[in-house]
Amino acid sequence: MSDRVTIKSIARDLGISHMTVSRALSNHPNVSEETRRAVLARAEELGYVRSAAAKAMRGDGTRIVGLLLPTLVNEFYARFADTLAAACEEKALHLIIHLTNDEPQKERQALLRLREVQAGAVIMVPAPAAGEGEDRNLRSLRVVQFIRQRPLEFPASALLIGDGPAIEDAVNHLVAAGHSKIGYIGADPVLSSGRGRLAAFTEAMEGKGKTVAAELVRTAPPSFEMGCRSLVSLLEGKRATAVVCGGFEISSGALEACLRQGLDMPGDMAFVGYGDPAHYAWINGGISTISLPVNALAREAAAILDRSMTGDGEGVATITFPAAFLKRRSA
Amino acid sequence: MSDRVTIKSIARDLGISHMTVSRALSNHPNVSEETRRAVLARAEELGYVRSAAAKAMRGDGTRIVGLLLPTLVNEFYARFADTLAAACEEKALHLIIHLTNDEPQKERQALLRLREVQAGAVIMVPAPAAGEGEDRNLRSLRVVQFIRQRPLEFPASALLIGDGPAIEDAVNHLVAAGHSKIGYIGADPVLSSGRGRLAAFTEAMEGKGKTVAAELVRTAPPSFEMGCRSLVSLLEGKRATAVVCGGFEISSGALEACLRQGLDMPGDMAFVGYGDPAHYAWINGGISTISLPVNALAREAAAILDRSMTGDGEGVATITFPAAFLKRRSA
DNA sequence: GTGAAAGCGCTAACAG
């Protein structure tokens, strides 16, 4: 097979200088119409593509954007990635996805790899702890922290969810329905999101004159498995009659556990999930949940990226989107 | 901010030649231990990362892999991407995801962009039609066609699903349950997958002495929307009493339509979906479906990639994984 | 054990 088609090969081919070819292909004015047409024709015919590597080496910037997510098997993250990918498509950005599984070590690896390819920006759900000054890897990148926020030594944008009021609504609803043993399963408070949600839950409970029993609260690194386990354990001993979830995967896991146990919701257990995958509307006649504006988030993320990549630069922003309590059958 | 750290900047820094630095960083034997340590220390301190662009320009190959999917909002594709991404993480490959929405034009764009960054391989769910000889874009890439297959002018691997027997099982089951007006909603027969599934359905029906009524068959470019519409239309006129889906998104859409209409399954309509997202087990007491080995598929895809990237090269293979009919409550 | 040169594909900055 023929070698890579380059401006030089085209130039040789046409008996002209590679500079002329470059100019023709870049719509530079100083090229005769005739030459330009010849070059364009030949390039098209040979299937020429500009080498991104060469461009990058000249410091023109790759148009690479990184996306770090804990997982894709979760309708919220999948939708976010989907919408973001579509936006990247439009803006001709290359989207590299890395899954961190919320492990700092994997996150570090991923960021390293993004630096190798000189990604211009990253959107990331930061993992719990980053080790000592490891955030160095983020220096050369424009960073958008998504969902959670970790203190960094330099400016970074953040795209967060204001779920406090929604969680409060959920608690109020449960209390009004007569529940007093309300459990909570949420992300580890080391995570900013976990901290915030637990605080919202606690405040809401106290606002209603209920104390938050430690036995009815489960927090740990968030995962499907953790959600399952926690829900099961809330059914033992000082049994909770209602539960509020504070995390996407946790919610899926806890729900799965409820279904596996054949619990009637809200009969046996009032259930409030987190995130609103399409099937929540249909399972058990409807799962009540904290619903989040995924698409708005993704579009905003894309907008931030766009601003980043066009180099306007300094627009570091923290934006919070409100969540809402969606009442269905399960609570 | 300091400029990019390069072997040259480190060399200058240490008062040695950039070649020595290069050697030290590549574990070349011909470097004194002392020098090597000094270089490694400085590199670590400054947070040096090898420039992927420079490597690529030397023809060392980027370790970039492309993944083209119609969408990510679909548990099957999301799981596939997730497992594949994890595998890429392990093998230090960069995974670039492009969503095509099954539009040839978007597919073409995506492939073009992958050529720009000199991706080494692509795993793609090929879109319907590629226009005239547009497959040129695939020339420089190692291609793995996934789910569907399009004839190409050069060798390419394929990772397919053998769903014929599973579809036959589904039909047999429905017939045994007394259904004769069995509808089918599937992908356009221009797609190899659509063709195969429709053929399997037809053969199974005929094998049972049933004729396939054209009014009970819906085929079109597969999408959630199409699934919805088709299901609704099957309820009109010469009403189907059962339906078999032949596509992931189609299945989700059709199911949504059933639920929205409040249909009892199998009471009002026996339903066989396609693909097995976790919630199928819980909706309506269980959705019967054609279940596919997602993880095995993804792992095989990763294995093929690995073979591709390590350059063994000529290992072009067509692998078919069997699907299975999973009987639950809905049919 | 170390270094200098060359070249990968491209474009900015100068010649002509």
Add this chain to the structure above:
DNA sequence: CTGTTAGCGCTTTCAC
């Protein structure tokens, strides 16, 4: 309007 040169970061080849 067109061509030459230089250099982005790196490694291979060939000196020393």
